[in-house]
Amino acid sequence: VPLVAVGLLYRAGYMRQVLRGGTQQEALPERVDPADLPLTAVAGTGGEPLEVTLELPGSEAVLRAWSTQVGHVTLYLLDADVARNRPEDRELTRALYSGDQEMRIRQEIVLGIGGVRLLRALGIEPSVFHVNEGHGAFAALERMRHLLAETGLTFDEGREVIRATTVFTTHTPVPAGHDEFPEELVRRYFGDAELWAGVPWERFMSLGATSAAPGRFNMTGLAVRFAARVNGVSVKHAEVSRSLLGRFAPQLLPAELPIHAVTNGVHLAFWTPPVVRAAVSARGGPSLADGFRAAEEIGDAEAWGLRTALRDALGESLIDHVRRTFARQGDSPSLLAEMEAGLAPDALWIGFARRFATYKRAGLIFSDEDRLLRLLSDDQRPVRLLIAGKAHPRDAAAQELIAHIGRLARDERFVGRVVLIENYDIDVARWLVPGVDVWLNSPRPPLEASGTSGMKAAAGGALNLSVGDGWWLEGWDGVNGWRIGGDELAATAAQQDDEDAQMLYGLLEREVVPEFFDRGDDGVPLRWTRRVRRALATIPPAFDAARMVSDYRAWAYEPLATVGAELRRDRFGAAVEAFRDILRVRRLLREVTITDATVGDVTAVRPGHVLAIDVDVLLGDLSPPDVLVEALLGRRDDEGGLQDVETFALTCEGPSGADGALRYGGELGVRSSGALGYAVRVRPARDEGPAFDDPVVWA
Numbered sequence: 036v037p038l039v040a041v042g043l044l045y046r047a048g049y050m051r052q053v054l055r056g057g058t059q060q061e062a063l064p065e066r067v068d069p070a071d072l073p074l075t076a077v078a079g080t081g082g083e084p085l086e087v088t089l090e091l092p093g094s095e096a097v098l099r100a101w102s103t104q105v106g107h108v109t110l111y112l113l114d115a116d117v118a119r120n121r122p123e124d125r126e127l128t129r130a131l132y133s134g135d136q137e138m139r140i141r142q143e144i145v146l147g148i149g150g151v152r153l154l155r156a157l158g159i160e161p162s163v164f165h166v167n168e169g170h171g172a173f174a175a176l177e178r179m180r181h182l183l184a185e186t187g188l189t190f191d192e193g194r195e196v197i198r199a200t201t202v203f204t205t206h207t208p209v210p211a212g213h214d215e216f217p218e219e220l221v222r223r224y225f226g227d228a229e230l231w232a233g234v235p236w237e238r239f240m241s242l243g244a245t246s247a248a249p250g251r252f253n254m255t256g257l258a259v260r261f262a263a264r265v266n267g268v269s270v271k272h273a274e275v276s277r278s279l280l281g282r283f284a285p286q287l288l289p290a291e292l293p294i295h296a297v298t299n300g301v302h303l304a305f306w307t308p309p310v311v312r313a314a315v316s317a318r319g320g321p322s323l324a325d326g327f328r329a330a331e332e333i334g335d336a337e338a339w340g341l342r343t344a345l346r347d348a349l350g351e352s353l354i355d356h357v358r359r360t361f362a363r364q365g366d367s368p369s370l371l372a373e374m375e376a377g378l379a380p381d382a383l384w385i386g387f388a389r390r391f392a393t394y395k396r397a398g399l400i401f402s403d404e405d406r407l408l409r410l411l412s413d414d415q416r417p418v419r420l421l422i423a424g425k426a427h428p429r430d431a432a433a434q435e436l437i438a439h440i441g442r443l444a445r446d447e448r449f450v451g452r453v454v455l456i457e458n459y460d461i462d463v464a465r466w467l468v469p470g471v472d473v474w475l476n477s478p479r480p481p482l483e484a485s486g487t488s489g490m491k492a493a494a495g496g497a498l499n500l501s502v503g504d505g506w507w508l509e510g511w512d513g514v515n516g517w518r519i520g521g522d523e524l525a526a527t528a529a530q531q532d533d534e535d536a537q538m539l540y541g542l543l544e545r546e547v548v549p550e551f552f553d554r555g556d557d558g559v560p561l562r563w564t565r566r567v568r569r570a571l572a573t574i575p576p577a578f579d580a581a582r583m584v585s586d587y588r589a590w591a592y593e594p595l596a597t598v599g600a601e602l603r604r605d606r607f608g609a610a611v612e613a614f615r616d617i618l619r620v621r622r623l624l625r626e627v628t629i630t631d632a633t634v635g636d637v638t639a640v641r642p643g644h645v646l647a648i649d650v651d652v653l654l655g656d657l658s659p660p661d662v663l664v665e666a667l668l669g670r671r672d673d674e675g676g677l678q679d680v681e682t683f684a685l686t687c688e689g690p691s692g693a694d695g696a697l698r699y700g701g702e703l704g705v706r707s708s709g710a711l712g713y714a715v716r717v718r719p720a721r722d723e724g725p726a727f728d729d730p731v732v733w734a
């Protein structure tokens with residue numbers, strides 16, 4: 036797939052984590068120097084550094100670009116650290132997640148608007164734009180600005196053109212992860228929108244409007260209104276997103292919001308350890324994923340040999356890492372010796388490493404310290420717990436959790452049994468993730484959009500012990516690991532935490548630890564290696580980045596690129612006529628009225644009954660092919676809404692004889708019992724289903 040990527044070059048990176056006294060996180064800047072990285076300054080036509088400019092209040096910021104090759108893909112990184120810029124403008128690309136809301140909107144302007152200007156300066160005309168998270172959504176506005184100036188299309192026509200060639204992926208299932216800005220801040224940076232867009236300011240603001248927060252501009256709202264394809268990053272996340280993003284389309288039912296699922300994947304070539312690659316590749320197949328599919332052919336002794344090699348490498352790297360950390364900080368030699376003595380090489384190693392966001396519940400396994408201690412202190416079946424991860428510099432609760440775990444790791448009860456690893460990064464992950472026996476993931480459901488660390492662990496034969504959320508709901512098959520929790524959520528977060536902690540301890544005590552230490556005469560844990568072989572065969576092939584890109588190609592890139600080619604073929608002439616028809620229907624639908632609706636006898640409705648329904652509709656200047664008239668049947672909830680809704684298309688039967696209305700009729704199949712309700716609606720006729728901004732007439 037011919038891809039090009041655009042991001043920002045953060046000169047201070049995210050952060051380097053130092054644990055003072057082994058407990059207190061200190062966030063140090065990375066101090067990224069392009070000279071130390073495989074980056075090339077992008078040159079203009081005359082060989083000079085290529086520059087693009089951004090008009091900001093009171094200044095014109097200059098952006099330069101760096102490029103690097105990531106496999107076959109060129110990645111461009113925008114850099115505002117240019118000597119000619121004002122000091123405050125040079126800060127634009129200093130650090131990730133830095134500053135206040137104004138810095139945030141400025142960085143998103145650099146990414147979205149600056150990114151489009153960079154591609155234009157390079158002469159690159161993408162057939163499809165893929166916006167990942169709302170941070171890059173301003174790209175649509177910059178594309179719109181150029182399109183309107185070059186073609187003479189109206190704002191609404193131009194928006195349909197941009198929408199037809201845009202994919203949007205949301206990555207977070209919590210409202211706080213969707214940036215939104217107050218109107219006065221948006222006006223400061225987009226006050227000229229009325230001039231180039233040709234629409235009133237209120238219309239411009241509506242592009243980012245949400246029913247939950249009037250007067251604010253939401254970047255996800257902007258993104259979904261400019262995208263023909265919207266997706267979450269797992270099946271569960273798409274379901275959660277339909278509920279979360281319903282505030283951008285309150286006229287639609289959450290279940291029918293056009294949000295697809297493309298589950299994340301990881302780059303197998305990078306995350307597969309060499310010993311595993313050799314073993315699965317020997318089983319044949321043209322790709323690494325094919326080799327993994329045959330992994331159950333690996334013998335138990337060979338599978339245990341692979342795991343033993345990775346466990347040994349983990350032990351060596353861990354001791355080296357801990358020694359260097361202690362030496363750098365001048366920490367206690369006696370504590371280091373005590374810690375090393377506790378790192379039993381024959382132990383069951385459990386790893387937990389990821390961002391220390393509070394919803395990821397790094398502290399769940401520490402909920403009952405006495406019960407945990409019994410697991411860790413069994414000399415016959417030793418268990419060791421490795422914890423790593425960085426807390427956001429402004430997340431005090433997450434930093435305190437790190438400090439609490441650090442104190443436990445130095446407590447005489449847990450020293451050498453719990454290890455808090457400093458500065459978790461990709462280098463640490465290379466030995467930690469495949470080396471542990473169990474990869475623990477305990478987010479509070481349903482807040483894990485996807486997760487990918489467990490996919491990486493599985494590529495080395497580590498077994499996942501994870502909450503049933505994100506990708507693991509699709510990956511777990513009952514044999515290839517363990518699932519924490521059921522399908523039903525508790526009434527409160529505290530209750531959910533307690534239930535999940537009890538199940539976690541129970542799985543460790545009854546299944547995980549016994550299976551690991553149940554060895555045959557040859558020292559091989561057969562029940563364990565059966566799970567390892569099953570995990571290797573089922574997880575890496577399904578959660579491979581190649582599969583992910585293939586999904587995007589088939590679902591979005593190819594169909595949207597075809598539409599884009601048609602649009603460009605005649606410079607948005609005849610092809611735009613289809614959009615104009617959509618706009619006509621949307622405009623005229625606001626004049627449609629549902630004048631009457633009647634259903635058959637509802638006095639004794641039971642599952643299996645069929646109810647006849649007649650609906651009278653005044654279509655005005657629209658005709659029947661323009662619209663869909665539908666009836667919806669479902670259980671009534673306490674708030675007067677409908678749950679478990681089924682939708683039935685109604686057929687136009689001709690004039691009703693009342694004020695020029697048309698009669699629509701059909702049958703509703705009753706499948707549930709209880710207090711039922713129905714609704715009727717009229718919406719634009721679309722083969723692909725409703726769009727986020729389609730108007731709907733309800734009754």
